[in-house]
Amino acid sequence: MKFTEYESIDLKNKVILITGANAGLGYESALFFASKGATVIGGVRSLKRGEQAKSRILNLVPTASIHFLECDLSNSKSIEIFASKVIESFPPIDILLNNAGIMAVPFELTIDHYESQFGVNHLGHFRLTSLLFNHLNHKARIVNVSSMAHMQGTLDLNDPHYSKRPYQSFKAYAQSKLANLLFTHELNQRLKNDVREIMALSAHPGVAMTSLFDxxxxxxxxxxxxxxxGFFAASAKQGSYSLIVASLDPNSKPDLFYGPQSMKKNEVTTNTKMSILAHDVYLQKGLWDLSNQQCHLNFLEN
Ligand SMILES: NC(=O)c1ccc[n+]([C@@H]2O[C@H](COP(=O)([O-])OP(=O)(O)OC[C@H]3O[C@@H](n4cnc5c(N)ncnc54)[C@H](OP(=O)(O)O)[C@@H]3O)[C@@H](O)[C@H]2O)c1
Structure with missing residues (x-):
């Protein structure tokens, strides 16, 4: 799929929510969607950085309908307040782009006592999706941003927060990115009972030079x-292409995994490899139950 096919798309009347919209892939996606007429809601952990990103977008697209609200995915209260504001102030969402993330950071527990990468990258988005679920449009799309790093990932359902095993920052990142794929699969299973035609997809950018590495x-x-x-990485803009195509592809199907076509930075493919563990139904269901339990929710419980 060529990204250029989406250059002339009209997204007027579409409402698109992006987490981590102030930087990197999230910022580039927000800029693209806003430039095509969508109403873009950016969830940002720092309102100051959000306002700076908003000014940059408005400079480039003066007509942009862009709204940045605080949403710290490492803090359940912040997510709850954000979700309430979104439900109160905006029409139902067409695309929920669960993009924000941290990578291979030193060990830290969030305010809710979650290992930070599992907490932000997976549980934060699980909670947000649950809270916004009834505010999703009839044919909404949920796009979860994973990574090829998930191939290195295993998920220990008995110790997701590394309280019993030695912490390895990259393994913990890989675990959280595997969780993004498991979440997507199990969500689609559970969406089969929903009267709406909502689907969940995954995307990854390959390697894109963003502040993630800092x-x-x-x-x-x-x-x-x-x-x-630096020699082979894509730019943040190029990295955003697979997220944007996953959000808009008219021929999409649940569970597809969008990523860059190797060596062709302007092309996106759904032939991306997924690890065997990502297809493990025991892990998919186990993660769902664990996430509900950890977040004190009963999101699409059987
Ligand atoms: N870049 C790559 O090569 C690559 C490869 C594979 C997958 N990915 C995935 O792509 C996604 C976007 O990453 P990126 O490369 O664009 O990185 P980035 O430039 O560092 O952007 C990450 C975004 O997430 C936000 N964020 C971090 N912690 C947050 C929290 N607690 N609550 C809310 N927002 C938070 C950041 O906010 P601040 O600006 O305030 O820090 C920033 O807006 C991530 O999920 C990452 O795992 C990236």
Whole structure:
């Protein structure tokens, strides 16, 4: 699929919510959607950085309908307040782009006592999706941003927060990115009982030069090889293409995994490899139950 096919799309009357919309892939996606006439709601952990991103977008697209609200995915209260404001102030959502993320950061527990990568990358989006679920349009799409790093991921349902095993920052990232795919699959299973035609998809950007790499723990091999990434990595704009195509592809089907076509930075494919664990139905269901339990929710419980 060529990204250029979407250049002339009209997104007037579409409402698109993006987490982590102030930087990297989220910012580029917000800019694209806003430039095509969509109403864009950006969830940002820092309102100051959100306002700066909003000004940049308005400079480029003066007619943009762009709204940045605080949403710290490491804090359940912040997510709840954000979701309430969205439901109160905006029409139902057409595209929920669960994009925000942190990678290979030093060990830290969130305010809700979750390991931060599992907490932000997975549980934060699980909670947000649950809270916004009744505010999704009839044919809404939920796009979860994963990574090829999920291939290195395993999920320990008995120790998701690394309280019993030694913490390894990249393994914890990979676990959270595997969780994004497991969440997508199980969500589609449970959506079969919903009268609406909502579907969940996944996307990854390949390797794109964004600030994601700046927060990697100092000792990580990722920090050491970062300069090498520069040679083959895509730009943040190019990295956003697979997220945008996953959000808009008219021929999409539940569970597709969108990513860049290798070497062709303007093309997106759904032939992306997914690990065997991502298809493990025991893990999919187990993660769902664990997430409901950890978040004190009963989201689409059987
Ligand atoms: N770049 C790549 O090569 C690559 C590869 C595979 C997958 N991905 C995935 O792509 C997604 C976007 O990453 P990116 O590359 O665009 O990185 P980025 O430039 O660092 O952007 C990440 C965004 O997430 C936000 N964020 C971080 N923690 C948050 C929290 N607690 N609550 C709310 N928002 C939070 C950041 O906000 P601040 O600006 O305030 O920090 C920022 O807006 C992530 O899910 C990442 O795992 C990226």
């Amino acid at each position: 927060k990697v723990e100092t000792a990580s091999w990722m920090r050491i090889i970062k300069p090498i990434f």
